[in-house]
Amino acid sequence: MKKIDLSIIGSGIGGSLIASLNADKKTVLFEKDQNIGGCASTFKRYGNYYNAGATTLVGYEDEHILKEHFDTIGLNPNITKSNIAIRVIQNKNVIDRIKDFDQFLDNINDVYPNKNNKYFWKFIKEFDEKFWNLKKIYFGKFSINNYLKTFNFFMELISTYKMDILKSADGFIKEILGDISMEYRNFIDAQLLITIQTTSKDISLLSMALGLSYPFHDVFYVNGGMGSLIEDIVKNVELKKNEEITKIIRGQNEWIISSRKHEYKTKKLILNSSIYQCGSLFDDYEVKKYYDRFTFSDQSAFVVYLTLKSDYDFCEHYQFIYNDLLPNCISNSFFVSFSKKDDTKLSRNGYSITISTHTTAKYWKSLQKDEYVKSKNITESFIFEKFLEYFEDIKKEDVSQLFSATSTTFNKFIGRYNCGGKAIGFKNFMQLPSCNTPFNGLYNVGDTVFAGQGWPGIALGVDVLNKELNKV
Numbered sequence: 001m002k003k004i005d006l007s008i009i010g011s012g013i014g015g016s017l018i019a020s021l022n023a024d025k026k027t028v029l030f031e032k033d034q035n036i037g038g039c040a041s042t043f044k045r046y047g048n049y050y051n052a053g054a055t056t057l058v059g060y061e062d063e064h065i066l067k068e069h070f071d072t073i074g075l076n077p078n079i080t081k082s083n084i085a086i087r088v089i090q091n092k093n094v095i096d097r098i099k100d101f102d103q104f105l106d107n108i109n110d111v112y113p114n115k116n117n118k119y120f121w122k123f124i125k126e127f128d129e130k131f132w133n134l135k136k137i138y139f140g141k142f143s144i145n146n147y148l149k150t151f152n153f154f155m156e157l158i159s160t161y162k163m164d165i166l167k168s169a170d171g172f173i174k175e176i177l178g179d180i181s182m183e184y185r186n187f188i189d190a191q192l193l194i195t196i197q198t199t200s201k202d203i204s205l206l207s208m209a210l211g212l213s214y215p216f217h218d219v220f221y222v223n224g225g226m227g228s229l230i231e232d233i234v235k236n237v238e239l240k241k242n243e244e245i246t247k248i249i250r251g252q253n254e255w256i257i258s259s260r261k262h263e264y265k266t267k268k269l270i271l272n273s274s275i276y277q278c279g280s281l282f283d284d285y286e287v288k289k290y291y292d293r294f295t296f297s298d299q300s301a302f303v304v305y306l307t308l309k310s311d312y313d314f315c316e317h318y319q320f321i322y323n324d325l326l327p328n329c330i331s332n333s334f335f336v337s338f339s340k341k342d343d344t345k346l347s348r349n350g351y352s353i354t355i356s357t358h359t360t361a362k363y364w365k366s367l368q369k370d371e372y373v374k375s376k377n378i379t380e381s382f383i384f385e386k387f388l389e390y391f392e393d394i395k396k397e398d399v400s401q402l403f404s405a406t407s408t409t410f411n412k413f414i415g416r417y418n419c420g421g422k423a424i425g426f427k428n429f430m431q432l433p434s435c436n437t438p439f440n441g442l443y444n445v446g447d448t449v450f451a452g453q454g455w456p457g458i459a460l461g462v463d464v465l466n467k468e469l470n471k472v
């Protein structure tokens with residue numbers, strides 16, 4: 001049986017980053033799929049490449065933890081800054097989410113005039129900036145030392161934000177902007193749904209500030225697809241692709257992990273699979289019970305993939321917001337990402353386009369095969385028609401490939417039904433999973449664990465885990 005110091009199960013953003021930071025140990029990274037990166041992978045179909053889910057990268061900035069990780073592993077990522085982070089299209093209005101605050105403010109004032117817009121958006125931007133300057137970000141459980149460090153982080157939050165830390169997003173909107181129109185509310189909520197997976201109804205002011213400020217940072221396009229970046233991250237790591245870990249046994253001072261190919265003995269084990277599906281890997285009652293107590297967060301993705309032949313120039317990212325929910329979805333918006341024309345991999349047969357929106361896993365799981373196919377066609381066609389309706393110059397026949405994925409597809413390829421964890425709030429903070437577990441040598445990483453989804457959130461979680469692993 002091969003002996004390993006550190007095994008990481010799953011090559012998502014979390015698994016890949018933590019593996020790369022510990023590549024100097026006897027570390028092995030296992031990935032069930034042939035592509036690495038999970039929700040941030042790039043796959044090939046019908047001779048074309050597509051980003052499976054994630055298309056934007058944020059956090060590659062000085063003083064930000066993601067850049068620090070990349071610098072530590074000596075990675076100079078092949079990325080290009082987007083001039084317009086997101087072009088938002090709503091009822092024929094256009095709002096460009098750009099980094100330049102004054103330009104953005106002029107734009108929002110044109111579309112949604114409000115005497116307090118400047119105060120609101122400036123406050124949101126500064127609230128976010130303060131977060132990224134915090135020095136004690138930490139969330140851990142199961143030992144006095146971990147609780148103490150978590151408490152110190154709480155105290156830093158309180159001393160930084162004072163009473164504002166207790167404010168809700170909804171309350172803050174009402175306090176500053178008053179009773180805004182349904183369209184303005186939809187504009188705010190649709191962006192929160194893509195950045196932090198929920199709307200302003202359920203979250204704290206801090207979560208809203210982090211979500212809405214995403215485009216006030218540099219937003220990058222990843223050349224060659226998101227999966228290429230993951231490949232660059234793990235280039236010095238022993239990687240076992242196409243090797244799904246199917247069973248884990250708790251030993252005395254180690255963990256025995258098995259795939260259909262081999263069995264390994266590992267001192268430390270990090271699971272990058274969704275926290276809601278980790279329990280199924282274990283027979284041990286205590287470990288199973290630990291994982292089963294996290295209630296499933298039923299938020300998932302419906303994604304449409306296209307290949308488009310066109311001479312037109314497009315922004316890299318658009319968000320389309322409507323007044324009503326899309327069919328079979330829990331969102332009234334979808335997010336469209338175009339590959340860059342000069343991307344020799346993604347755009348080799350035309351633009352590679354990834355369009356995503358939110359749905360529930362429960363819905364797709366509940367359908368019989370024929371109902372599933374029918375529902376999938378309805379959602380795919382609706383999104384495609386809306387896409388064609390806006391881009392009038394694109395004709396149906398310019399699109400050479402069109403197919404889609406549901407939560408069931410995500411589960412088939414990357415072993416997760418839900419896409420995105422729960423947004424952190426004061427009410428649910430202590431119920432959230434931390435990177436450490438009550439079991440010696442067993443850890444978790446990824447977007448279902450603190451501090452949440454996407455590159456910046458997962459990088460923060462990786463930082464906490466790395467300190468935990470190496471007891472810094």
Ligand SMILES: Cc1cc2nc3c(=O)[nH]c(=O)nc-3n(C[C@H](O)[C@H](O)[C@H](O)COP(=O)(O)OP(=O)(O)OC[C@H]3O[C@@H](n4cnc5c(N)ncnc54)[C@H](O)[C@@H]3O)c2cc1C
Nearest residue numbers: 010012014032038039053054055056245414446447454455
């Ligand atoms: C449609 C969509 C669009 C998004 N857009 C963006 C975006 O633009 N920007 C952004 O920053 N974020 C975006 N996100 C969020 C981001 O993609 C995710 O938060 C992030 O990729 C999740 O990373 P993770 O570390 O949790 O791992 P995951 O992506 O969940 O990957 C886990 C990996 O573990 C593997 N695995 C699971 N079980 C096993 C096993 N038993 N054995 C071996 N391997 C296993 C899986 O195959 C997978 O590769 C998007 C997400 C979706 C779904």
